[in-house]
Amino acid sequence: MSAVPADAVPLLRSMIRAACVNDGRVESGQEMRNVELLLGYLGGRETLESLGVEVHVIEPRPGRGNLVLRLPGSVAGAPSLALVGHLDVVPADAAAWTHDPFGAELIAGEIWGRGAVDMLSLTASMAVAFRMVAESGVRPAGDLVLAATADEEAGSRWGMGWLVEHHPDLVLTDLAVTESGGGLVLGPADARRVTVTIGQKGAAGRKIVVRGESGHGSMPYGVNSGTLLAAEVVRRVAGHRPAAVVAAEGWWPDLLAALGFSPALVARLCDSSTVDDALPETGEYARVLHALSHMTLSPNVLQAGAKVNVIPGEGRVEIDVRLLPGQSGADTDAELEAALDGLPGVTVEKGLEAPALVTEATDPLYRAIAAASAEVYPGAEPLPLLTPGGNDARHYLSRGRPCYGFGLFSPTVGLADFRRRFHGDDERVDAQSVELCARTYERVVRLLGTV
Ligand SMILES: [Zn+2]
Numbered sequence: 001m002s003a004v005p006a007d008a009v010p011l012l013r014s015m016i017r018a019a020c021v022n023d024g025r026v027e028s029g030q031e032m033r034n035v036e037l038l039l040g041y042l043g044g045r046e047t048l049e050s051l052g053v054e055v056h057v058i059e060p061r062p063g064r065g066n067l068v069l070r071l072p073g074s075v076a077g078a079p080s081l082a083l084v085g086h087l088d089v090v091p092a093d094a095a096a097w098t099h100d101p102f103g104a105e106l107i108a109g110e111i112w113g114r115g116a117v118d119m120l121s122l123t124a125s126m127a128v129a130f131r132m133v134a135e136s137g138v139r140p141a142g143d144l145v146l147a148a149t150a151d152e153e154a155g156s157r158w159g160m161g162w163l164v165e166h167h168p169d170l171v172l173t174d175l176a177v178t179e180s181g182g183g184l185v186l187g188p189a190d191a192r193r194v195t196v197t198i199g200q201k202g203a204a205g206r207k208i209v210v211r212g213e214s215g216h217g218s219m220p221y222g223v224n225s226g227t228l229l230a231a232e233v234v235r236r237v238a239g240h241r242p243a244a245v246v247a248a249e250g251w252w253p254d255l256l257a258a259l260g261f262s263p264a265l266v267a268r269l270c271d272s273s274t275v276d277d278a279l280p281e282t283g284e285y286a287r288v289l290h291a292l293s294h295m296t297l298s299p300n301v302l303q304a305g306a307k308v309n310v311i312p313g314e315g316r317v318e319i320d321v322r323l324l325p326g327q328s329g330a331d332t333d334a335e336l337e338a339a340l341d342g343l344p345g346v347t348v349e350k351g352l353e354a355p356a357l358v359t360e361a362t363d364p365l366y367r368a369i370a371a372a373s374a375e376v377y378p379g380a381e382p383l384p385l386l387t388p389g390g391n392d393a394r395h396y397l398s399r400g401r402p403c404y405g406f407g408l409f410s411p412t413v414g415l416a417d418f419r420r421r422f423h424g425d426d427e428r429v430d431a432q433s434v435e436l437c438a439r440t441y442e443r444v445v446r447l448l449g450t451v
Contacts, residue, residue: 003131005438009111009431011041012124013104015087016113022088024154031150031159032065034087034120038127038148039067051134056170060150064158068170069146071134078142079174079364081448083130083441084392084403085123086152086159086179089115096425109430116429117421119179122407122437123148126177129441141449147171152392160392175365176396177444180387180405183437184415185377186258193258193383194373195415196366197405198251199358200387200394201291202323204332205351207316208233210304212345214313223311227304229345230315234299237319240339242295244275245324251384252293258383259285259415269293284416291388295335296322318351322388325356357397358386359404364449369406371451372443376408376436389422406444407437 014037022029035057042048045055048069056068065087073080092101092114099105101114111121130146147170149159156162163171184195210229246252248270256266261282268278275293279286290296297319304315321332329350340346359366361384370382387405396403409418410432421427 002135003128005128005435005442007041008121008125008128008434008438009106011037011127012111012116012121012434013106013113015120015124016104016111016115017102019102019114020088021091021114022151022153023091026061026158027063029088029150029158030063031087032059032063035065035067035148041127042069042131048134053134056167058163058167060158060162064150066150066159066163067146067148068163068167069130070170071130071139071144073142073144074139075141078449080143080145081140081365081445082145082147082171082173082176083126084147084149084160084176084178085126086119086149086392087123088150088153088159089118089120090153090423092427093425098426101427106431109432110428111431111434112426112428114427116427117418118423118427121429121434122179125407125434125437126441128438129445132438132442133445140445143173144445145171145173149392156392160395164395172396172399172401174401175363175448176393176401176403177365177369177406177441178391178393178403180389180391180393183373183407183409183440184413184418185380185409185411186383186415187260190379192377192380193254194377194380194408196361196369196382196384197387197393198361198384199325199356199397200390202327202354202356203390204321204323204329204353206319206321206332206336207349207351208319209347209349210315210317210345211347212313212315213311215311217309217311220311225304226312226315229343230302230304230317232343233317233340233346234302236341236343237297237299237317237336237339240297240335241276242297242335244272244293246270246272246275246293251386254383255385288388288416288419291322292386295324295327295331296388297332297335297339323356325358328355329353354390354394356386357394359397359402361402363402364451365402365404365444367451368444368447368449369404371447372440373408375443376440407433408440409433410436
């Protein structure tokens with residue numbers, strides 16, 4: 001039986017059930033289960049090799065599997081393309097779900113489960129598209145790589161991070177497609193836009209250590225403890241409002257218009273002096289639009305004290321900071337200084353720093369994505385946007401190689417709802433979208449270099 005886009009649905013369901021849950025520990029994830037599922041779907045190593053495909057299974061730590069397949073192209077010098085999908089998922093709290101997060105039930109046309117959106121649906125679709133191309137006997141112009149990787153949800157140390165360091169020639173193609181927000185259909189039917197993620201925000205994490213007084217829990221009078229100081233840090237950081245950065249032209253007003261806002265509201269959202277007042281009027285979009293127009297500082301880890309009868313002298317707060325293009329760690333420190341406003345006993349330690357990364361979106365892959373989308377949604381134009389989070393695209397973007405977040409979804413999936421499903425409860429995706437993704441990836445491979 002030859003591969004067809006509909007294969008992506010049962011493959012996705014198997015991958016959800018494999019429950020490659022990555023909680024950050026090296027022994028978690030166990031993505032080799034999904035590597036074996038993919039290899040099984042693809043017919044196994046011998047079948048792939050008989051089709052001319054190089055097969056690499058790379059396991060940097062026991063069970064942390066990565067599968068890299070390469071189908072050589074037919075035209076020397078044609079740009080190579082990687083389809084990059086991760087195999088791991090974040091944990092799920094089953095008690096908060098309507099259905100088993102690892103049951104992969106198909107209910108009213110939707111597949112429920114952890115990873116349905118982030119990003120097993122795309123990874124399954126990429127595998128199906130790869131098989132369709134490999135089986136066709138018609139080679140693509142440039143090499144086609146499928147990189148199904150481990151550990152994306154905990155920083156990619158045993159996944160793409162390992163591969164670019166130890167096997168760069170296998171995975172660092174000229175062009176790449178991966179996850180996040182790509183391929184949603186927005187706007188009215190006669191003026192549809194298909195989102196394509198062209199970049200990601202940067203990061204400048206900070207740890208704030210506070211040193212106050214310690215003492216006995218029975219005598220708290222006047223003791224400015226580590227607990228109180230840490231709570232005060234959280235309060236001040238959460239109450240601080242970095243200034244908005246918005247452009248009056250380009251992807252920002254484009255996105256706002258595609259979301260259907262009135263011209264008057266769009267104008268206010270495009271003015272940095274009025275955007276903060278206007279954001280609440282965007283309703284369910286406020287959270288993502290805020291993230292796309294501001295440096296965000298989210299105090300997510302708060303620690304102080306270990307025993308109820310001991311007043312701790314020390315506390316700490318870890319802050320997830322995300323940067324817009326052009327912002328740096330120095331900007332973060334300036335914002336934190338303003339937020340903390342001279343609070344005594346505070347030391348700020350630097351965490352991982354990475355700038356925001358954005359492509360020009362002028363290359364042949366971007367044109368192929370546009371053409372493949374328009375085959376499904378006639379007249380639809382791409383709508384470039386950034387993703388507030390980071391993902392494996394950074395390994396390409398930071399080396400000047402275009403990498404887009406793209407799939408192609410049915411018009412039933414909206415931006416706010418889609419973003420909420422990332423790492424959210426009741427994560428699910430409609431089967432039509434999964435098949436559309438598989439079909440569209442195959443078309444992108446075929447259209448690359450011809451449009
Ligand atoms: Zn993901």
